[in-house]
Amino acid sequence: MGLIRLADKDLVQRVVRGDGEAFNLLVARWEKKLFNFAFRLTGDREDAFDVCQDSFVRAYEQIRQLKDASKFPHWLFKIARNYCISHYRSERKLPKLEGPNGGDNELDLESLLFSHSPVRIDNGRHQFEPNELRLIVERALEYLPFEQRETIVLKIYEGLKFSEIAEIAECPVSTVKSRLYLGLTQLKKILTNSQRGVP
Amino acid sequence: MNCEKSRELFADYIGGELSQSDARELKDHLSTCQACRQELSLLSSTKAALKVGWPDESIPQSLTFEFLKPSPQRFSSQLGWFSLPKFAWISLAVSACFIVCLWSLALLRTQIQIENGKFKLSFGQPVQLVSTNTPTQLNSLAPLKVNNEVVQALIAQVLERFEQNQNTKLQQALQEAKAEWEAKRNADFVRIAKEFKYLESTQNVVWKEAVRNSSVLDALARDLYVKTNSSVPVQQ
Numbered sequence: 427m428g429l430i431r432l433a434d435k436d437l438v439q440r441v442v443r444g445d446g447e448a449f450n451l452l453v454a455r456w457e458k459k460l461f462n463f464a465f466r467l468t469g470d471r472e473d474a475f476d477v478c479q480d481s482f483v484r485a486y487e488q489i490r491q492l493k494d495a496s497k498f499p500h501w502l503f504k505i506a507r508n509y510c511i512s513h514y515r516s517e518r519k520l521p522k523l524e525g526p527n528g529g530d531n532e533l534d535l536e537s538l539l540f541s542h543s544p545v546r547i548d549n550g551r552h553q554f555e556p557n558e559l560r561l562i563v564e565r566a567l568e569y570l571p572f573e574q575r576e577t578i579v580l581k582i583y584e585g586l587k588f589s590e591i592a593e594i595a596e597c598p599v600s601t602v603k604s605r606l607y608l609g610l611t612q613l614k615k616i617l618t619n620s621q622r623g624v625p
Numbered sequence: 626m627n628c629e630k631s632r633e634l635f636a637d638y639i640g641g642e643l644s645q646s647d648a649r650e651l652k653d654h655l656s657t658c659q660a661c662r663q664e665l666s667l668l669s670s671t672k673a674a675l676k677v678g679w680p681d682e683s684i685p686q687s688l689t690f691e692f693l694k695p696s697p698q699r700f701s702s703q704l705g706w707f708s709l710p711k712f713a714w715i716s717l718a719v720s721a722c723f724i725v726c727l728w729s730l731a732l733l734r735t736q737i738q739i740e741n742g743k744f745k746l747s748f749g750q751p752v753q754l755v756s757t758n759t760p761t762q763l764n765s766l767a768p769l770k771v772n773n774e775v776v777q778a779l780i781a782q783v784l785e786r787f788e789q790n791q792n793t794k795l796q797q798a799l800q801e802a803k804a805e806w807e808a809k810r811n812a813d814f815v816r817i818a819k820e821f822k823y824l825e826s827t828q829n830v831v832w833k834e835a836v837r838n839s840s841v842l843d844a845l846a847r848d849l850y851v852k853t854n855s856s857v858p859v860q861q
Contacts, residue, residue, distance in 0.1 A: 461682070486690070607635055610671050
């Protein structure tokens with residue numbers, strides 16, 4: 427039976443026994459999700475890549491401490507989240523704003539939000555330029571406190587359950603729900619304001 | 626359900642974890658509350674805008690930890706000295722120290738003496754053989770002197786005794802082989818003599834038979850001659 431068919435739990439057990447190939451397979455499975463998670467938290471592609479790499483190295487070093495092998499993904503997200511917090515505290519500045527193609531499209535948020543951007547979120551129908559909506563969403567997320575941003579990323583983008591997010595963020599489930607509601611309300615205001623900018 | 630209670634359920638609705646009973650109550654409230662309905666609609670649209678606005682990207686460079694891949698060099702190192710358990714390393718270290726100590730003592734021509742229960746250690750002393758004239762005492766041990774010449778003499782004695790034993794054994798083996806060979810030769814002589822006597826006796830029987838046959842033939846010939854001459858009158 428090939429390694430590729432094994433579940434994460436079985437791969438973790440093989441890694442604990444010293445199988446490096448099993449760990450590389452885990453990396454291949456989760457690197458994209460972890461990178462996007464870190465990218466949405468840090469707002470910088472290079473930092474996200476570093477966080478991703480450091481997280482996997484830390485995971486390999488400490489994988490024997492993982493008591494429940496089936497929780498490897500959440501444990502991995504927690505490691506990455508801690509790296510992102512370290513990055514957030516050390517940088518103390520707004521990350522560079524990048525377009526989808528990695529360009530340095532430095533734009534002022536207010537001018538962007540209240541410009542003639544044709545963003546509409548009414549009834550879930552969007553009329554927007556993809557690059558502009560991307561910039562708006564990135565900037566809007568950056569304006570949120572880290573805890574709310576983290577909760578929105580884990581819930582909206584990664585689709586985790588409230589209980590799983592609570593475990594990663596080390597807080598009660600009710601706090602997670604509250605952070606999601608407050609964060610979405612804040613984002614709604616920002617996006618609605620951008621819509622008002624449409625003449 | 627009032628508006629405050631309704632908005633507590635918004636997160637569950639957005640997160641897709643709203644229970645059936647709460648969903649029923651929320652639906653009932655939304656059917657009568659325009660503000661909550663609009664608020665929830667905007668939150669749902671915001672969620673959709675977030676997902677559409679920032680889709681997943683591919684990682685710039687795929688991560689592969691080369692140091693985790695097995696290589697022959699790594700495999701051999703795992704099977705080599707570094708894979709020895711801790712007690713094996715300790716044993717090796719102790720053995721090495723012991724060998725170094727012995728080598729140092731030999732280099733310094735160390736002499737170890739035990740006299741009257743006291744341990745004496747000296748270096749570079751002249752070689753002295755054990756004196757046979759030293760009186761032995763019950764309560765003390767004779768001085769034990771160890772040097773290279775004594776060891777060589779002992780080794781020579783051992784070799785000499787070994788050689789003598791080997792020579793003795795070789796001579797015994799040769800004598801046994803010689804005796805065995807002589808016995809076998811004598812047995813062969815006896816057998817040959819017996820066969821010769823048998824052949825000789827056989828020859829005598831054949832000769833006697835031949836003699837008897839010739840005498841019979843002579844008798845027959847004489848009878849035939851007599852019978853032939855009797856039919857013809859004898860001229861007197």
